[in-house]
Amino acid sequence: MKRALVIRHVPVEGVAGFRAPIEAAGFEVDRVDVTDPGFPEIDIVAPDLVVMMGGPMGVYEIDRHPWIACQVRRLGERLAADRPTLGVCLGAQMMAAALGARVYPGGRQEVGFAPVTLNGQGASSPLRHLAELPMLHWHGDTFDLPEGAELLASTDLYAHQAFRRGPNILALQFHAEMGEDPRFHSWLEQWPDAIAAVGSSADELRAHHDAHGPNAVAAGRQMIAEWLTGLRV
Structure with a gap:
């Protein structure tokens, strides 16, 4: 069986809705937390698929999180080998850094449900399943x-919402995996400052989560299922 490795940066940001299409594509899913003592020794080039999830830290915060430099370096080796890799939010930012791009604070928070705008390339990619549907955003870096x-998608606040490099490398700034996972409520509790920064409230975001979450996750699963069928291995 093919092996997928999910790299988790904080416990409240897991693979969530993406697990079902990954397993349906024939992958056995393993998970590792960056805080696990054995994480530095794990070969992240070897798995058939690597999925890197989000987290509240910035890629540039190496002084606070020394493991970031090591992870970006090893991720660079994986991407250089064109091994199938998916990054979400912080995971997408790490992919950008591993490919030599700058990651930095964007100066404003993007938190809540809103659609992403697909360009021509995005509309002909697996992201087409997301067209016009509100997706969860929760970040301030870009x-x-x-x-x-x-480039595949943008929003009014941030131009770089998704990119791909060939069929095997896909990076998503937004959270198409979230909308049915109860860990969302932990986000509301852990990061109230981000909510306040956009003039929203936990109650408003809960209501939007209930209204938009199921459709967002269903579309996200279709997107990932299609992307997985197109991998070149």
């Missing part, structure tokens, strides 16, 4: 588009 990468 990145330059890596050299050789193809």
Whole structure:
């Protein structure tokens, strides 16, 4: 059986809705937390698929989180080998950094449910399943588009919401995996400052989660299922 490794940066940001299509594609899913003592020794080039999830830290916060430099370096080796890799939010930012692009604070928070705008490349990619559907956003950092990468989606606040490099490398700034996972309520409790920064409230976001979450996750699963069928291995 093919092996998928999910790299988790904080316990409240797991693979969530993406697990079902990954398993349906024939992958056995393993998970590792970056806080696990054995994480530095794990070969992240070897798995058939690596999925890197989000987290509240910034890629540039190496002084606070020394493991970031090691992870970005090893991720660079995986991407250089064109091994199938999916990154979400912080995971996408790490992919950009591993491909030589700058990652930096964007100066404003993007928190809540809103659609992403697909460009021509995005509309003909697996992201087409997300068209016009509100997706969950929760970030304040952004990145330059890596050299050789193809931009797929944007929002009014942040131009770089998704990119791919060939069929095997896909990075998503937004959270198409979230909308049915109860860990969302932990996000509301852990990061109230981000909610306040956009003039929203936990109650408002809960209501939007209930209204938009199921459709967002269903579309996200379709997107990942299609992407997995197109992998070149």
